[in-house]
Amino acid sequence: MNLTRDEARQRAATVSVHSYAINLDLTRGDSVFGSTTVVSFDAEAGSSTFIDAITAAVHRVTLNGVDLNVDDVADGVRIRLDNLAASNELVVDADMLYMNTGEGLHRFVDPVDNEVYLYTQFEVPDSRRVFAVFEQPDLKATFRFTVTAPSHWDVISNSPTPAPVEAGSAEDGGARSTWAFEPTPVLSSYVTALIAGPYQAVRSELTSSDGRIIPLGVFARKSLMQHLDAENVFKLTRQGFEFFEAQFGTPYPFEKYDQLFVPEFNAGAMENAGAVTFLESYVFRSRVTEATIERRAITILHELAHMWFGDLVTMRWWNDLWLNESFAEFMSTLASAEATEFTQSWTTFASLEKAWAYRQDQLPSTHPIVAPINDLEDVQVNFDGITYAKGASVLKQLVAWVGQDHFMQGVREYFSKHAWSNTELSDLLTELEKASGRDLKEWSAQWLETAGVNTLRAEIGYDDDGAIASFAVLQSAVADYPTIRPHRLAIGFYNLNDDGKLERSHRVELDVAGESTDVPDLLGLRRPDLVLLNDDDLAYAKIRLDEHSLRTATRHLKDFSESLPRTLVWASAWDAARDGETPARDYVELILQNIASESDSSVVLVLLRQLATTLTFYVDPNDRQAMEIAAADSLWDLARGAAAGSDSQLQFVKGFAVHAQTDSQLDTVASILDGSEVPSGLAVDADLRWELLTSLVVGGRKTQTDIDAELERDATATGALAAAQAKAAIPTAEGKAAAWAAIVESSDMPNAAQRSAIAGFTRVHDTSLLEPFAEKYFAAAKDVWATRTHEIAQQIIVGLYPSRLTNQSTLDATEAFLGTLDADLASLRRLTLENRDGVARALRAQAADR
Template sequence: MPGENLTRVEAQQRKATVDVQSYTIALDLTTGAEVFRSTTEVSFTATAGASTFIDHLSRAVLSVTLNGVELDPAVVNDGTRIQLDGLAERNTLVVVSDAEYTNTGEGLHRFVDPVDGEVYLYSQFEVPDSRRVFAVFEQPDLKATFQFTVTAPSAWAVVSNSPTPTPEELPAAPGSSVWTFAPTPVLSSYVTAIVAGPYEVTTSELTSSDGRVIPLGIYARKSLFEYLDADYIFEKTRQGFAYYEEKFDFAYPFEKYDQLFVPEFNAGAMENAGAVTFTETYVFRSKVTDAVKERRVVTILHELAHMWFGDLVTMKWWNDLWLNESFAEWASTIATAEATEWTEAWTTFQAMEKGWAYRQDQLPSTHPVVATINDLEDVLVNFDGITYAKGGSVLKQLVAWVGIDAFFAGVAAYFKKNAYGNTELTDLLSELEVTSGRDLSGWSALWLETAGVNTLRPAVETTGDGTISSFSILQTAAADYPTIRPHRLAIGFYNLDGGKLVRTDRFEIDVNGEKTDVASLVGLKKPDLLLINDDDLAYAKVRLDESSLAVAIEHLADIENPLARAIVWGSAWDSTRDGETAASDYVRLVLGNIATETESTTIRTTLGQLTTAARLYVQPSARAETITAVGDELWKLAQAAEAGSDEQFQFVKFFANIASTPEHVATLQGLRDGSVTLSELEIDTDLAWEILEGLAVNGAVGTAEIDAALAADNTSNGQQAAARTRAALPTAEDKRAAFDSLVASDELPNAIVRQTAVGFQHVNDPSALAPLVDAYFAMIATAWKDRTHSIAETLVVGLYPAPLASAELVAATQAWLDANPDIPALRRLVTENLAGVERALLVQERDAQ
C-alpha cells in the first residue's frame, strides 16, 4: 500500500518538520505466540501547527495520545501510518499497539526450535522494519536515543543495544521479569535491536584504546551452543578492534559488543549497534570449507567496521547506502588481510566480490554506485553487487588513487567531525581531498555517478628478440554505458623459473582514455606472462594478450601468486560469459587446473562457475555429455586429493551436486552407506544431506528416504535441508509440489522458503520446469503485493525457471514485462532474470560455433 513505501521526498519533508529527541519503548513478550504489546513514547520538536505522520505496522493500534490528547486510532491510523496534526513546538506522543511476530526475518522474528520447543526472538530492522515493533519516524536522518523496557519469561536472556541490566521479577506474574535498559546513544532506528529467548552466552572483555573495558558476549540457542567456537570468534573480534581503533583513530563508540547467532536469518549479519546478529550458518555443526571459515571472519570484521561507518556516522538517505556497505566491505577485507591469519583476503575479494560486481554491472538493471533511491522499494532491491562489491572495489581504487595513509587520515577526520550525525558522500570526499591533496570531484563523477564496467586489454608489439617496441593499454566500455574512466593499476611481469611462474617486475601506472601508451615498458624484454591489473587495484575486466593467455592456460597452476591466479581465473570466466571463449573450453580449463589451486574461495567460486557452464552455458546438445564429464572428473579429483584436505571436501561436495549417471548414483549411495570411502573424509550430518540431495536430483531416492533423514536430524538445519532436498526431486510433479508449497500459503518461514527455492532450481535436466512457466508469471504480481519484501523477492528470483534458458522463456518473460509497466522494483528483478537467460543463449550460441 502507498503509505508503506516511504518516498525520499516525504522523508525530506518530515525531516524539515520534526526533530526527534528520544524514544521510550516498552515491549511485553509474554502475551502469546502471535502478538506482543508495544508501548512507544516519543519526544520530538516540530514546526508549531504543522502536520506529519509516524510509521507503524501492527495488528491493532489500541491508543494514540498526542500531548495529552487522546486521538481515535480508527481515524488517525491507516495500518501503516499514524497521522499527527496540529503539532506543538515540543511534543510527546504515546502509541499502544498489538504488534505481530513474523516468520519472514523482518521486524521481530519468532522461531520455535524443533529440538526442544524453545522460543527464540530476534529483530531485523534494516531497511524499514523497526516500525513493525514500535511506532517510529522510520528514516535514517531522524536519529534519537532509544530506551527499551522488555517483559519476558524470567528464564530468557534479553539483549539490546545498551548493556543488559539485571532483570526484576514481576510479583504479579511469576515466571516473568522486566529488563530496563539504559538509553542508547543517538542512533538511527534501523540499527536498534531486541534479541530474546533462552540463548546461552559466553562472555569476555577487552580494553579499548581510550582505556574503557568493553564487555563482549557471544550468544547462540541452546541446541547449537555446543558447536560454537567462541574463543576463536573473540580472538578475531579483538584483532578487529585493535586494527580499527588504530586506523580510524577513534575509540569504539559504544559501551559493549555482543554477537548473537540467530535462527532463520535472511542475511549474513546485521550491524545493530553493540548487538550484532549473525546467521546461524556461521555456527559450524559439521565440517565447512576454508572458504566459509574465511567468509565468517570477513563478516565479523564487516559488522565491526559498521560500528563506526554506519552506526556512529550514518547516511542521510539510502542513496548513500553503498557507502556504508562498500566501506565495510573494503575495511573488513584489509583488516582480515593485515590483522588475522587470512592473509590472502584480497584474493578472496577478487574471486568472490569482484565477480559478483562484474555480473551485476553487466545487467540491464545496473546503476551508478551512488544510486537514485526514490523510495523504500528502491532501497530493498539495491542490496546488490553494485552497492557492496563494486562499491568496495571502487574504494580500493580510491585508496590506490589517494594513498593508504591519506585515506585512513581522511576517514579518521570524517569520524571526528561527524560523530553521531548524518552525512552525505561529499562529507567524506572533502576530508579525503584535504588529506591527499587531490581533487576528487572528477573521480567521483566518473566512478560513482556512472554505471558499467570497462574492459582493459594490452596492445603489445615486440622485435624479433622479444623486446617490447610498443606497449599500450586499450580501454573499452559497453555501448549502453560508454564512460571511459581513470584507473590506477599495476602491470606484472611473470616469467617461468624452475617450473614456477613468478613475478619478476611490477609497474604501477595511471590509465586514462581509450588508449594509454606506457613508454616505460618499451625496451624491456616481454615476459612469459604479462598481467595487467596485477594486485587487482582497478575495477575493470581484463584480457590477456594472445601469448600471455597461452602461457596462463598452460601454466595456470604454476603461477605462484594466488591473487594473480585468481585474476587469470576471473579473466577466463569473464571471457566465457561475454561469449569470447567457448564454454566447453572453460570447462576443460577448470578440470585441467583446479587440482593444484590452493585458495579455498577460488576453488569454491571456480567450481560453482564450472557447474553453471556445464548446465547453462554449453550448447544444449552437449549439456548431458558435459555434465557427465564434469561429474566423472570431480570424482577422480576427489580420489586423488590429499586425504582430509579442503580440496577433497570441495570436490566431493560439487560431485554430489552435479552427479548425473547411474555410476555417479552408485558412488553417492556408497558414500552414504559406507561402502565407498575416501581417506579421512567423514560423511557428517550436513555432507550426508548434500549427498542425499544429489541422489534426489537423479530420482534415486524419494520422500520416504528424505523423511527418514529428517527424523534422524529433526533440527532447524535438518528441516531446511529436507525442504531443499524434496524440492530437488526431478519430476514435473515434484517441481509443481515445491512451487505450490511456497505460493499457495504464507505459513512457511523464510529459511524454508529460501531452501525450497534452492532445491527447485537444482536440476540436471531442466525440462521438468517447463510446465511451470505460465504459473510463475501468473503469481509474481500477487506475491509482490501480498507478501513481505524478503519472501516476495525469494519467490520472484528463486522460482524463475532460469535453467530452461530457452527462446520460449525469453518470450514469456518479455510478454510479462510488456504487460506490467507499473511495478518498478518487481520489473527490475524480472528484467535481471531475463538478462541471465539472454546471456545464456548467447554463450550457448558461441559454444556451438
C-alpha cells in the same frame, strides 16, 4: 508501506526527534506482542506529519495529553499527526505481529526443545513492525527499551543488559520478568535491536584504546552451544578492534559488543549497534571448508567496521547506502589481510566480490554507485553487487589513487567531525581531498556517478630481437555506458623460472586514462612469458590477455607461485566465457585441468560454482548432459586424488554429488552415504549426509521415506531445512507440484524453509519437470509481489523464475509479462529484467559454444 525521499525530506524539515521509550510485552502468546511507544520530539508549530507503525491493532494514540481518534488517524501502517506543538510527546499503544519472514521481530521455535527464540531485523524499514517510529536514517534519537518476557529468557539490546525484575505470571502461567535498559546513544532506528529467548552466551572482554573495559558476548541457541567456537570469534573481534581503532583514530563508540547467531536469518549479518546478529550457519556443527571459515571472519570484521561507519556516522538518506556497505566491505578485507591469519583475503576479494560486481554491472539494471533512491522500494532491491562489491572495489581504487595513509587520515578527520550525526558523500570526499591534496570531484563524477565496467587490453609491439618496441594500455566501454575512466593500476611481467613456476619479474605502477595510454617504462624490456594488466588488482576493470600471454596462462595456470595473479587470470577467462567471447566448454576444461593445484579454498569454491553455472547455462544444450557426466567423473577422480582429509577433497566430493547422475555415479554417492566407499580422511557428518542424500533424491534413488528417516536422525532446525530442500527436489511431476503449492500458493512457509524449498525445486537433471511451471510463474508473480513481504516476494520472484528453461519462449514470456507492469512496480520490473538478462546471456554463450 512505501516512503518516498520527498516525504522523508519534508518530515525531517518538520520534526526533530529527541527520544523513544519503548515498552514491549513478549508474553501474550505466539501471534502478537504488546508495544507501547513514548516519543519526545520537536516540530514546526501547527504543522502535520506522520509516524510509521505497522500494527495488528492500535489501542490508543495520545498526542500532548490528548487522545486521538484511532479510527481517524491510524491505518495500520502510518499514524497521522496534526496540529503539532513546538515540543511534543506522543504515546502509541498497539499490538504488533511476530513475523516468520526474517523482518521485524522474527519468532522461531527450536524443534529440539520447543524453546522460543526472537530477534529483530530492522534494515531497511522494519523497526516500524516493533514500535512507532519516524522510520528514516536521518531522524536519530535515543532509544530506551523496557521488555517483559519469560523469566528464563535472556534479553539483549543495544545497551548493556540490566538485572531483570520479577513481573508476575504470563498468560501461560509461567513466570515473567522485566528488563529496563538504559537509553542508547543517538542512533538511527534501523540499527536498534532486541534479541530475546533462552540464548546461552560465552563472555569475555577487551580494553579499548581509550582504556575502557568493553564486555564481549557470543550467543547462540541452547541446542547449538556445543558447536560454538566462541574463542575464535573473540580472537577475530580483538584483532578487529585493535586494527580499526588505530586506523580510524576513534575509540569503539559503544558500551559493549555482543555477537549473536540467530535462526532463520535472511542475510549474512546485521550491524545493530553493540548487538550484531549473524546467520546461524556460521555456527559450524559439521566440517566446513576453509572458504566458509574465512567468510565468517570477513563478516565479523565487516559488521565491526559498521560500528564506526554506519552506526556512529550514518548516511542521511539511502542513496549513500553504498558507502555504508562498501566501506565496511573494503575495511573488513583490509583488516583481514593485515591483522588476521587470512593474509590472502585480497585473493578472496578478487574471486568473490569482484566477480559479483562485474556480473551486476553488466545487467540491464546496473546503476551508478551513487544510485538514485526515490523510495524504500528502490533501496530494498539495491542491496546488490554495485552497492557492496563494486563500491568496495572502487574504494580500493581510490586508496591506490590517493595513497592509503592519506585515505586513513581523511577518514579519521571525518569521524572526528561527524560522530553521532548524518552525512552525505561530499562530507567524506571533502576530508579525503584535504588529506591527499587531490581534487576528487572529477574522479567522483566518473567513478561514482556513471555505470558500467571498462575493459583493458595490452597492445604490444616487438622489434626483431624480441624487445618491446611499443606498449599501450587500451581501454574500452560498452555503447550503453561509454565512460572512459582514469585508473591507477599495475602491470606485471611473469616468467617461468627453472622450477617451472610463473613468477613476477617486473612491475610498473601508473595512471591510465583515455582510450590508449602509452607505457614508456616498459620499452626495451624482453618479452615476458605473460603480461598481466591490473596486477595486484588495484583497478576495477575487466582485463583481456594478449595472445602470447593467453597461451602461457592456458598451459601454465597452475604454475603461478602466487594466488592473486592466478585468480586474476581465472577471472579473465570466466569473463570471456560469460561474455560469449570464448567457448564455454574451454572454460570447463580449464577448470578441470587446473583446479587440483589451486591453493586457495575460496577460489576453489568459486570455481566449482562457476563450473556448475557454465554446465547448466552456457554450454551447448546438445552436449550438456555428456559434459555434466564427464565433469562429475573428473570431480570424483579429483576427490580420490586429493590429500586425505584436505579441504579440496571435501569440496570435490560435494561438487561430484551435485553433478552425479549416471547409475555408476549415483552408486558411488550411495556408497559414500552408507559408508561402504568413503575416501580416506573424509568425515561423512550430518551436513554432508544431507548433500549426498539430496543428490540421490535428484537422481531418483531416494524418496520421501528416506528423507523422513534422515530427518528423524537429524531432528534439528538445520535438518528440517535440508529436508525441505530434498523434498522439493523429488524428480516427479507430483513432487514439483507439491513444492510449488507450498511455496507460491500457500503463504505460511517461514523464510528459511522457503529458501531451501526453492533451491530444491529448481534442482533437476531433466528440465522438462520445470516446464509446466513457467506459465504459472508469470500468472502468479504480480500477486506474490503485492501480498508478500519484500523478503519473501523477492525470494520467489528471483528463485522461481524459469531460468533453467534457456530458450526463446522464456524470453518471449518475460517480455509479455514486462508489458503488463505499471510504473508503480519499478522494483518488480528491475528483478524481472535481471532474470531475463540471465537467459539472454546464456543463449549468447550457448551460441558461442557450438
